[in-house]
Amino acid sequence: MSAHHHEHDCDGGHHHSQEHSSHSHHGHSHRHADQKLSWAVGINILLTVAQIIAGVFAGSLALIADALHNLSDAAAMVLALVARKISRRDADEKRTYGYKKVETLAAFTNFITLIIIGLWLGYEAFARFFNPHPIDGWIVVWVAALGIVINGGTAWLTYRESKDSHNIRAAFLHNLTDMFASVGVVVAGIVILTFGWEWVDPLITLIISVYVLWHAAQDLPGICNILIDGAPEDIHLLSVVNEMKTVNGVADVHHVHIRYIDEKSYALEAHIVAQDHVVIDDVKAAIKAKLNALNIKHSTLEFENKICSEKGCGE
Ligand SMILES: [Zn+2]
Ligand SMILES: [Zn+2]
Ligand SMILES: [Zn+2]
Ligand SMILES: [Zn+2]
Structure with missing residues (x-):
């Protein structure tokens, strides 16, 4: 007689139990990839500290820009690692949908940070055009060269994993483009040493900030769509x-x-x-x-x- 039958069911829970067994099956490769990422994070943080100190001593904004970008990358990797661990938890009484969107929330936080850094760098670069600082070109060249080696090494660490994971593939491509940012800073250092054109430093900074903002603009809409339950x-x-x-x-x-x-x-x-x-x-x-x-x-x-x-x- 009842007009409404209210049905909730998920194929007898089959897809849930399948997910669990496949998780434990790939548990080893998860941990393996996590370990590599932890190494990448540690090395990137060391690079960041070296670049910031050198950037301040050399008076180079481009070097500091590169460093801040690397720092936000390292922070992004830490967030991604923690979020991935949390997102693998099963649903419980407090989070009945599970924890999977924690990963999306972490990605959102990363991109907001990246946008703030990008805008700040753009502002600083403009200020430097009108108020140039003396720059020690040699420090810039050597420290940025170190950046090429480390970003290249990180890209190499993630390359083998990148074939079967969408996320890690994105990380690999990111590291590769970061390597070219460091190449840009080396070129800036050489130009300053050769011709004394110190405006090249804020120019490279501006290019890095545009690159950072462009990157965020590419990925942010999709992440927001997931967070607001868009189709x-x-x-x-x-x-x-x-x-x-x-x-x-x-x-x-x-x-x-x-x-x-x-x-x-x-x-x-x-x-x-x-x-x-x-x-x-x-x-x-x-x-x-x-x-x-x-x-x-x-x-x-x-x-x-x-x-x-x-x-x-x-x-
Ligand atoms: Zn209805
Ligand atoms: Zn279900
Ligand atoms: Zn980066
Ligand atoms: Zn409804």
Whole structure:
């Protein structure tokens, strides 16, 4: 007699237990990659300290810019390591959706920091154009050369891992471009030594700050979309709804929400109006099979005999 059947189910919990077994299976390679990242973090922090001290003594803003960028990279790696550990935890009574979005939150924090650094460097570079400082070109050349070696080494550390992880591949490409930033600083040092053109230093600083801001502008929109429960970028809502409507026994689909569980899996909730005299469990299983094929591994379906707005159930 009841008009509403409220159903929540996730394929009998199958996808959850599968996730767990695959996690323990790859536990070793996770730890292996983490160890390499820890080394990269330690070396990058040492480089940063050396660059900042040398930058102050040499009077070079470009060197300090390169150092601050390296420092934010090291901080980003620490955050990513910690966030990844937390995100692997199971859901509990306080965090019923699990901890996977902690990784996204960490990435968001990184990019906000990067934007602040980028803006500050741009401002300082402009100030230096009008108020040039004397620069010790030799210190700049040697310390930036050290930066090339260390960024190159970090890139090499992450290269082998980069083939099977999207995140680590991004880190590898990042380290590679950072190496070219250090090359730019070396060139600035050589130009200052050869021609005495000290304005090259703020120019290189400006280029680094634009690069940093451009990098943040590329990745921030996608991260924000995940955080505000925006629809996944590769999901087309109308075609998902149409796909669900093709299931036998479905009269209508409405009130559909799709969001990220983490960067790789999606969740959906929807109201399903069932045709008269159908077995709800069969309709539900058929819908979930369709959704599974679309990478929507978790769904909450509310079944109705009539469209709910006709009875005023609202949202
Ligand atoms: Zn579930
Ligand atoms: Zn970087
Ligand atoms: Zn409804
Ligand atoms: Zn809703």
